[in-house]
Amino acid sequence: MSVLTAAVDQSVCAPLPVLGRDVTVPLVTGGEVTYAALDYAASAPALQRVWDDVAAYAPYYGSVHRGAGYLSQLSTDLFENARRTVAEFLGCRPADQVVFTRSTTDSLNLLARALPAGCQVFVFETEHHASLLPWRDAEVTFLDAPRTPRQAVETLERALADRAPHGPALVCVTGASNVTGELWPVRELAAAAHAHGARIVLDAAQLAPHHPVSVRELDVDWVAFSGHKLYAPFGSGVLAGRADWLTAADPYLAGGGASRKVTRREDGGVAVEWHESAARHEAGSPNVIGAYSIASACKALTEAGFDTLVARERQLIDTVRAGLAEVPEVRILSLFGDDAPRVGVISFVVEGWNSSHFAAALSAEYGIGVRDGLFCAHPLVRTLLGADPGTQGECGAPEAARGEKSLNAIRVSFGAGTPDEHVERFVRAVRELVRDGAKWRYRTEDGRCVPAV
Numbered sequence: 001m002s003v004l005t006a007a008v009d010q011s012v013c014a015p016l017p018v019l020g021r022d023v024t025v026p027l028v029t030g031g032e033v034t035y036a037a038l039d040y041a042a043s044a045p046a047l048q049r050v051w052d053d054v055a056a057y058a059p060y061y062g063s064v065h066r067g068a069g070y071l072s073q074l075s076t077d078l079f080e081n082a083r084r085t086v087a088e089f090l091g092c093r094p095a096d097q098v099v100f101t102r103s104t105t106d107s108l109n110l111l112a113r114a115l116p117a118g119c120q121v122f123v124f125e126t127e128h129h130a131s132l133l134p135w136r137d138a139e140v141t142f143l144d145a146p147r148t149p150r151q152a153v154e155t156l157e158r159a160l161a162d163r164a165p166h167g168p169a170l171v172c173v174t175g176a177s178n179v180t181g182e183l184w185p186v187r188e189l190a191a192a193a194h195a196h197g198a199r200i201v202l203d204a205a206q207l208a209p210h211h212p213v214s215v216r217e218l219d220v221d222w223v224a225f226s227g228h229k230l231y232a233p234f235g236s237g238v239l240a241g242r243a244d245w246l247t248a249a250d251p252y253l254a255g256g257g258a259s260r261k262v263t264r265r266e267d268g269g270v271a272v273e274w275h276e277s278a279a280r281h282e283a284g285s286p287n288v289i290g291a292y293s294i295a296s297a298c299k300a301l302t303e304a305g306f307d308t309l310v311a312r313e314r315q316l317i318d319t320v321r322a323g324l325a326e327v328p329e330v331r332i333l334s335l336f337g338d339d340a341p342r343v344g345v346i347s348f349v350v351e352g353w354n355s356s357h358f359a360a361a362l363s364a365e366y367g368i369g370v371r372d373g374l375f376c377a378h379p380l381v382r383t384l385l386g387a388d389p390g391t392q393g394e395c396g397a398p399e400a401a402r403g404e405k406s407l408n409a410i411r412v413s414f415g416a417g418t419p420d421e422h423v424e425r426f427v428r429a430v431r432e433l434v435r436d437g438a439k440w441r442y443r444t445e446d447g448r449c450v451p452a453v
Contacts, residue, residue: 013308017048018417028451033367036422041345041413047231053296082295089298091214098240099278100291104205105130107224107239114249119168125379131203145383149185160196169198175207181345190219210343212306227294236290255283323427333384344414355408356449361438364451366429371411
């Protein structure tokens with residue numbers, strides 16, 4: 001049976017309703033088609049449930065924590081209830097803090113600012129830049145890309161065993177790769193970290209939208225994720241976990257909300273007593289709608305049931321992987337091999353094609369949105385492509401790329417809101433483009449491959 005006719009078992013579950021599911025886009029070849037959003041790893045569409053909840057709250061919007069009026073009190077309750085909802089969603093321990101941030105990147109930079117003096121940081125080269133780059137003021141050990149989950153644990157154990165036997169240490173690891181979609185052995189890595197006196201932070205940006213994440217069960221010290229990958233709007237994120245390093249550190253931002261009491265000193269200066277709660281790192285007027293939207297998404301995913309969502313996504317993954325396997329020119333990128341468990345994130349290259357040209361043709365000729373490039377994980381993609389570390393990444397039109405090695409890849413990603421037709425259209429489009437070539441001419445404009453007009 002062709003993978004295009006092997007439809008997902010509808011008894012598993014239907015796609016969750018998301019914004020934009022009926023949006024149509026023009027094709028360069030004429031006509032319009034319903035847009036197939038297959039770039040969930042960058043930003044997932046907002047759930048309709050989340051948007052409806054935010055719209056219902058919007059007329060009652062008010063500043064939190066410092067107002068006596070009804071709307072301010074209502075907004076404060078909503079904001080703090082959102083914090084409790086997120087804590088429950090993440091399986092936090094009673095003493096853990098939930099800090100609302102702007103994104104995963106913001107969360108990990110906040111934690112980097114809170115590291116105690118002399119802290120050593122251990123991070124695999126396979127990380128997204130959000131978790132690879134924030135540790136500028138620490139002593140950082142970058143670990144080579146492992147080729148099996150077991151090798152990942154062994155690599156970390158050796159590195160931790162070689163470190164100085166005193167002083168604080170932190171391990172940063174992803175839960176699911178934003179390039180390959182492969183799941184990492186988080187619980188085993190956490191055990192290795194703790195056995196050597198280190199702490200661990202989990203970048204769950206790609207994991208939390210697809211699988212349940214429990215701080216308690218995974219035994220991680222912190223977890224970070226973004227709302228815009230969890231079917232909520234842009235501009236909100238979470239850092240949740242142990243309070244001690246966060247409470248001991250200076251506030252991430254200094255200002256109102258973070259300060260508990262401010263007085264003038266006799267010498268004319270200002271003395272500040274900072275909050276010891278999560279508010280310590282939430283200075284300014286917080287993003288109430290962002291926090292509420294994350295909480296709404298957490299509730300929606302929990303009520304839908306992760307067992308059901310995971311089962312359906314596995315079938316979508318099988319459809320895409322089986323379809324790509326039928327095209328000999330396609331090579332799927334992987335660290336851990338074909339049998340590794342993964343989320344709905346798949347990157348690949350096509351022999352004879354520049355990846356930017358291929359992605360542009362998918363968009364312009366089929367109405368399919370994917371991602372091309374190095375996916376803010378440059379060291380990992382270079383490793384997977386077998387590229388020299390200094391090789392320049394490239395985008396370009398076919399006349400500049402035919403016959404040249406393209407140092408970029410194509411990423412297709414999907415999730416709880418993806419209809420069967422979108423992945424089926426994608427597989428069909430890949431097959432047709434490889435077999436027949438693009439129907440349109442393309443050129444490079446501002447570093448992007450676009451249809452020539």
